[in-house]
Amino acid sequence: MLKFEDAIRGCLKNDNKSKEMVYKSFYGYLMGVTLRYVEDRNDAEELVNDSFIKVFKNIGQFSAPKYNDQVQKAFKGWIARISSRTAIDFLRGKKTFLYVDDITEEQQPLTELNAVSQLNVQDIMKLLNKLPETHKLIFNMYEIEGFSHEEISKMLNIPESSCRVYLTRAKNKLRELYKNSLMNSYEPTTQNIRKI
Numbered sequence: 001m002l003k004f005e006d007a008i009r010g011c012l013k014n015d016n017k018s019k020e021m022v023y024k025s026f027y028g029y030l031m032g033v034t035l036r037y038v039e040d041r042n043d044a045e046e047l048v049n050d051s052f053i054k055v056f057k058n059i060g061q062f063s064a065p066k067y068n069d070q071v072q073k074a075f076k077g078w079i080a081r082i083s084s085r086t087a088i089d090f091l092r093g094k095k096t097f098l099y100v101d102d103i104t105e106e107q108q109p110l111t112e113l114n115a116v117s118q119l120n121v122q123d124i125m126k127l128l129n130k131l132p133e134t135h136k137l138i139f140n141m142y143e144i145e146g147f148s149h150e151e152i153s154k155m156l157n158i159p160e161s162s163c164r165v166y167l168t169r170a171k172n173k174l175r176e177l178y179k180n181s182l183m184n185s186y187e188p189t190t191q192n193i194r195k196i
Helices: 004-012 016-035 041-057 068-094 121-129 133-144 149-156 160-186
Strands: none
Touching: 004 016, 004 068, 016 041, 016 068, 041 068, 068 133, 068 149, 121 133, 121 160, 133 149, 133 160, 149 160
16 A cells, blocks of 8 residues: 555656546545535535546645654645635636625624624535535635635625625524524424323
8 A cells, every 4th residue: 555645756756646546535525625615415515526537637736744643634735725716716707606695794783793603514514505505615615625705705705795795694504504403493393292
């Protein structure tokens, strides 16, 4: 079995075995990144494959850290950024999310509470998938991928203030969905209620 650093060097030399190892090792990881942006599994599979094409084409641009124990972590971050940008480009091409309304940031209260901090990953994914596409996209980019509002506004070609509004709305909607899911999980079902 190839060591990770050797596989990266092999990819630089266009070695198919090395590419296969990297592909198989990180396919699931990139699928998880992509599914945060798109719900359709077929679209996600295509985007993951597109991401790997970009990864292999641009692998010479990956700058490995000085210490070998950090290489894999840095590589994961690098390919995740490629994958998220590939998904964003796909969504931008669909133009289904670029609805920008005229509400100002001041009309939306900023909140500090983070309702998703105590949920598991699957619960968060279910809640995220219930958000409108723009809200979901901006929440992912800001909270999960770590893009700044300035970067998001440039990538999506929308005002920075709109990014902030969408993020606030996404957080508020997630809180509401979370609260509803908690209430629904504690509601007694008719099977659990005995007739008196």
